[in-house]
Amino acid sequence: MRAHATIRLGKLSLRWRPRTAITCAGLIAIGFALAIVLLGTGTLAFSSAEVVAALLGRSENPMAERVVWGLRLPRVVTAACVGAALGMAGAIFQSISRNALGSPDMIGFTTGAATGAIVQIILFGAEPLAVSLAAALSCMATAALVFLLALKGRVIGGYRLVLMGIGVGATLTGVNTMLLVASDLDRSISAQIWLAGSLTARSWSHAVPAALGLALIIPVALLYARRLALLEMGDDAASQLGIPVERTRLAMVMTAVGLTALATAATGPIAFIALAGPQLARRLCRSPDVPLLSGAAMGAVLLLAADLVSQRFPSGLNLPIGLTTGLLGGAYLLWRLARDAKV
Amino acid sequence: MRRQRRRWWLAIGILALALLALVSLAVGSRSIPAGTVVAALQSHDPGNDLHLIVWELRVPRLITAVLAGVALGLAGAIMQAVTRNPLAEPGLLGINAGAAVAVVLAVTLLGLTRPAHYVWFASLGSGLAGAAVFLLGRAHETGTNPVRLVLAGAGLSIVLIAITGIVILNAPPTAFDDFRHWAAGSVEGASIEAVAVLASCTIAGFAIALSIVGGLNALVLGQELGQALGAAPRTIWLLACLAVMLLAGAATAAAGPIGFVGLMAPHLARAVVGPDHRWILPSSALFAALLLLGADVLGRVVAAPSEIAAGIVVALLGGPFFIVAVRRFRVSRA
Numbered sequence: 001m002r003a004h005a006t007i008r009l010g011k012l013s014l015r016w017r018p019r020t021a022i023t024c025a026g027l028i029a030i031g032f033a034l035a036i037v038l039l040g041t042g043t044l045a046f047s048s049a050e051v052v053a054a055l056l057g058r059s060e061n062p063m064a065e066r067v068v069w070g071l072r073l074p075r076v077v078t079a080a081c082v083g084a085a086l087g088m089a090g091a092i093f094q095s096i097s098r099n100a101l102g103s104p105d106m107i108g109f110t111t112g113a114a115t116g117a118i119v120q121i122i123l124f125g126a127e128p129l130a131v132s133l134a135a136a137l138s139c140m141a142t143a144a145l146v147f148l149l150a151l152k153g154r155v156i157g158g159y160r161l162v163l164m165g166i167g168v169g170a171t172l173t174g175v176n177t178m179l180l181v182a183s184d185l186d187r188s189i190s191a192q193i194w195l196a197g198s199l200t201a202r203s204w205s206h207a208v209p210a211a212l213g214l215a216l217i218i219p220v221a222l223l224y225a226r227r228l229a230l231l232e233m234g235d236d237a238a239s240q241l242g243i244p245v246e247r248t249r250l251a252m253v254m255t256a257v258g259l260t261a262l263a264t265a266a267t268g269p270i271a272f273i274a275l276a277g278p279q280l281a282r283r284l285c286r287s288p289d290v291p292l293l294s295g296a297a298m299g300a301v302l303l304l305a306a307d308l309v310s311q312r313f314p315s316g317l318n319l320p321i322g323l324t325t326g327l328l329g330g331a332y333l334l335w336r337l338a339r340d341a342k343v
Numbered sequence: 344m345r346r347q348r349r350r351w352w353l354a355i356g357i358l359a360l361a362l363l364a365l366v367s368l369a370v371g372s373r374s375i376p377a378g379t380v381v382a383a384l385q386s387h388d389p390g391n392d393l394h395l396i397v398w399e400l401r402v403p404r405l406i407t408a409v410l411a412g413v414a415l416g417l418a419g420a421i422m423q424a425v426t427r428n429p430l431a432e433p434g435l436l437g438i439n440a441g442a443a444v445a446v447v448l449a450v451t452l453l454g455l456t457r458p459a460h461y462v463w464f465a466s467l468g469s470g471l472a473g474a475a476v477f478l479l480g481r482a483h484e485t486g487t488n489p490v491r492l493v494l495a496g497a498g499l500s501i502v503l504i505a506i507t508g509i510v511i512l513n514a515p516p517t518a519f520d521d522f523r524h525w526a527a528g529s530v531e532g533a534s535i536e537a538v539a540v541l542a543s544c545t546i547a548g549f550a551i552a553l554s555i556v557g558g559l560n561a562l563v564l565g566q567e568l569g570q571a572l573g574a575a576p577r578t579i580w581l582l583a584c585l586a587v588m589l590l591a592g593a594a595t596a597a598a599g600p601i602g603f604v605g606l607m608a609p610h611l612a613r614a615v616v617g618p619d620h621r622w623i624l625p626s627s628a629l630f631a632a633l634l635l636l637g638a639d640v641l642g643r644v645v646a647a648p649s650e651i652a653a654g655i656v657v658a659l660l661g662g663p664f665f666i667v668a669v670r671r672f673r674v675s676r677a
Contacts, residue, residue, distance in 0.1 A: 170603040171662025326505035333498035
């Protein structure tokens with residue numbers, strides 16, 4: 001199998017790698033399978049045939065149709081969109097910082113989102129919708145602040161950006177901890193619950209904005225994907241190849257911030273997906289390209305799988321999705337490390 | 344020129360630390376005049392309340408803050424050197440997460456509420472987590488691949504943090520109340536026994552760090568070049584991990600998870616003294632001690648007669664300070 005093929009349409013040329021395409025298709029298929037199982041999971045269990053019938057509107061059971069369309073589909077769509085957004089955002093951040101540890105959690109954007117949410121919960125005792133909005137806005141405000149701080153003579157270094165992100169993130173962590181320690185216990189606990197991330201009680205008012213946002217941002221990201229891969233060679237080499245370095249970086253960070261804000265607003269912070277999705281996808285694809293689409297597909301699959309586990313988990317233990325992803329993802333990573341001779 | 348400059352910087356740092364130490368003995372929920380502090384230090388009078396406060400409360404607290412700072416600064420500098428990653432910090436080896444999960448289990452399952460008891464659980468947790476990362480990351484053969492160890496640390500940390508969160512959310516609210524105060528990171532209520540443990544771990548860690556300092560300089564140049572210069576990556580890695588575990592484990596046990604100091608101090612040290620680890624290690628330790636002690640003092644002054652935990656103040660002030668420093672100095676990468 002050739003490593004890549006090129007499609008030319010006049011001036012436009014598209015390069016694609018069969019292995020990447022197959023991986024993405026496989027991941028998407030797994031994602032759909034998981035979604036069908038998830039739609040049948042809950043207090044009222046349905047078989048996959050019943051779920052498909054209900055989805056197509058051909059079910060004889062009106063109850064199944066109402067439960068699947070009204071309650072479970074929004075949750076599944078939210079999970080898939082958030083997973084995809086986090087996976088793609090992680091791929092972008094890792095590429096820009098040229099660091100396998102560079103994820104939106106690392107450079108302070110998730111912390112910024114948490115600050116907004118915690119302030120809303122602890123100081124104002126706000127409703128869930130207001131909390132989501134505050135999280136998204138403060139995520140973007142944090143990103144803007146990090147960007148302005150990293151600006152030096154109209155140039156934003158990738159490395160300086162990461163360091164500024166760490167500084168801002170640490171300051172906000174201090175704010176968050178102080179709010180959590182100083183407030184009364186009840187509100188502090190609700191803030192802690194938001195911080196654990198959640199998929200329960202997601203309605204179409206969560207799923208539709210997430211899906212629309214994703215549909216808007218993904219094409220922008222794909223447009224810059226090739227330039228981003230060249231940027232990894234270093235700023236000097238990339239600008240010699242004719243890449244507008246600063247503009248590419250700005251555009252990509254803005255897309256990644258948008259994706260993170262969208263995900264955090266929909267579910268609260270969810271650990272690990274942004275870090276692990278792109279890493280796993282890159283290993284599966286064995287391609288030097290930035291794993292944007294495959295990272296997104298992997299992120300969606302990871303989040304759906306985690307949701308399935310947390311719902312099927314026996315016992316009355318409260319297992320928030322953001323922590324389940326951490327538990328499963330971390331365990332998977334450790335298992336791979338223990339098994340493989342080289343990583 | 345540079346040699347001259349860095350001597351000056353270090354001298355100023357030590358002087359500042361001495362002054363801060365005196366201030367830290369004087370301020371608190373009950374402020375003590377400087378003259379009385381000096382008198383108490385010169386001749387301890389067990390009948391005098393103020394002397395008792397100085398000796399029983401403030402001196403152990405001062406020593407804990409300085410030692411924990413030194414330990415975190417050293418551990419951070421070592422981590423960043425051996426992983427060649429400027430984002431590396433001691434917490435990457437799973438140490439903070441291990442301590443946190445042990446404390447949470449002690450609070451929820453055993454019903455402990457006194458910070459003095461947490462110390463032992465935190466030490467146990469960070470020790471076990473460090474050892475697990477060590478084995479999973481195959482530190483003994485990792486000479487050629489530091490990524491593996493970092494991944495093992497990150498993976499274990501995530502699992503442990505998730506477990507901590509799940510236990511907390513399913514526990515009664517009072518357990519969360521105890522835990523949130525520990526997690527803020529504070530040197531309040533440091534006992535003299537804990538100080539002894541911290542001191543011996545810090546000294547041992549410092550000794551190990553000094554024994555590999557030449558190797559660190561070589562390794563920073565890269566694996567191949569380092570080896571060509573005569574460094575033995577495997578031995579250095581083993582010793583470095585051991586030192587980081589001793590240092591960061593003891594600091595976390597004594598003062599709670601104070602994350603940012605170990606990340607920031609090495610960057611400041613490199614900005615001031617350049618790329619030589621014979622200078623970076625001591626100055627990173629000095630800066631970290633300054634930061635932590637300063638944060639502790641400030642937390643007592645600002646919120647008097649109550650106080651803000653040192654871990655919070657470090658993050659609140661250290662963050663902006665770090666930003667200014669990075670913008671002002673040219674920060675070298677590793």
